[in-house]
Amino acid sequence: AGFSQGFDARAVELPGWRHVYSGKVRDLYEPVDAAPGESGQSANLLVVASDRISAYDFVLETEIPDKGAVLTQLSLWWFEQLQVPHHVVSLDVPEAVAGRAMVVQRLDMYEVECIARGYLTGSGLAEYRESGTVTGIELPEGLVDGSKLDEAIFTPSAKAEVGEHDENITFEQMARLIGDTPAQRLRELTLDVYRRAESIARERGIILADTKVEFGLDATGRIVLGDEVLTPDSSRFWDAAQYEPGRAQPSFDKQFVRDWLTGPDSGWDRHSGEAPPALPADVVAKTRARYIEAYETLTGQTFTP
Numbered sequence: 001a002g003f004s005q006g007f008d009a010r011a012v013e014l015p016g017w018r019h020v021y022s023g024k025v026r027d028l029y030e031p032v033d034a035a036p037g038e039s040g041q042s043a044n045l046l047v048v049a050s051d052r053i054s055a056y057d058f059v060l061e062t063e064i065p066d067k068g069a070v071l072t073q074l075s076l077w078w079f080e081q082l083q084v085p086h087h088v089v090s091l092d093v094p095e096a097v098a099g100r101a102m103v104v105q106r107l108d109m110y111e112v113e114c115i116a117r118g119y120l121t122g123s124g125l126a127e128y129r130e131s132g133t134v135t136g137i138e139l140p141e142g143l144v145d146g147s148k149l150d151e152a153i154f155t156p157s158a159k160a161e162v163g164e165h166d167e168n169i170t171f172e173q174m175a176r177l178i179g180d181t182p183a184q185r186l187r188e189l190t191l192d193v194y195r196r197a198e199s200i201a202r203e204r205g206i207i208l209a210d211t212k213v214e215f216g217l218d219a220t221g222r223i224v225l226g227d228e229v230l231t232p233d234s235s236r237f238w239d240a241a242q243y244e245p246g247r248a249q250p251s252f253d254k255q256f257v258r259d260w261l262t263g264p265d266s267g268w269d270r271h272s273g274e275a276p277p278a279l280p281a282d283v284v285a286k287t288r289a290r291y292i293e294a295y296e297t298l299t300g301q302t303f304t305p
């Protein structure tokens, strides 16, 4: 990644770290006095998950208290469950961001979002309704919103600039972007992550419908799992007890936010191009509770802010 977004006023000053990039949700920092490696870049980065929330490709002006800590703690828990090399180096982070930050290996990220789907919904369902395929993969006829697929599929997308929508691509397009061998390897690793996480979630009564992971190369050229993993921001978690194909499934994430934004009370038109309004307090509280519930149900641990 080129880290071209530069300064974000919402990123906080942290002693010993210099802000280098802000995505929709996370702020990245590099050590101020790092001895640069061969590439002239520091070996490590500090990744700070903010309480920002995005919906419909907008970062909302309202934050969800503790969301960044919940996502960081959940990611860390998953990194330990997965049997894939990951980027976490330490939790030795500045006091001001304790709980919501981790020190990671700086990776040369593949510009591809690696998505695995075990169930059909969202952009996969939209493509299926048009063409009977998802990122070019043919699926049987008669599937509906929420249908379980016989086998999980790998459906990559190309990373878009901030404010734009990621675009689904075929495996062949991905292979042209990053090379055949890496594409095959990322597909394997992504499906491994999905299958393992799906079975862990299922034991806890949660369906992992789909998930997005990102990989990069470390300084030695090894493929490493980066970013956040298996959080409600990167995955669709459904309550297995309420699962009912043929309709949209209630999910453990931004459901309240999306419902309110697209409902009559927000006064917002999703297709107007205008930024969404601030969220009311009850939507914030319910969303916060939902993120915490996801963390606690999946990990079996109590969330302490």
Ligand code: ATP
Binding pocket: 001, 022, 023, 024, 025, 026, 027, 028, 045, 087, 104, 105, 106, 107, 108, 109, 159, 160, 161, 162, 214, 216, 226, 227, 228
């Ligand atoms: P974008 O990727 O366009 O910034 P985003 O809104 O998803 O979109 P965030 O998730 O908020 O961004 O920010 C995290 C950023 O850090 C992502 O760009 C991600 O690819 C990058 N990233 C994650 N892990 C690493 C790593 N180990 N080394 C370098 N970059 C990383």
Ligand code: MG
Binding pocket: 023, 227
């Ligand atoms: Mg991201």
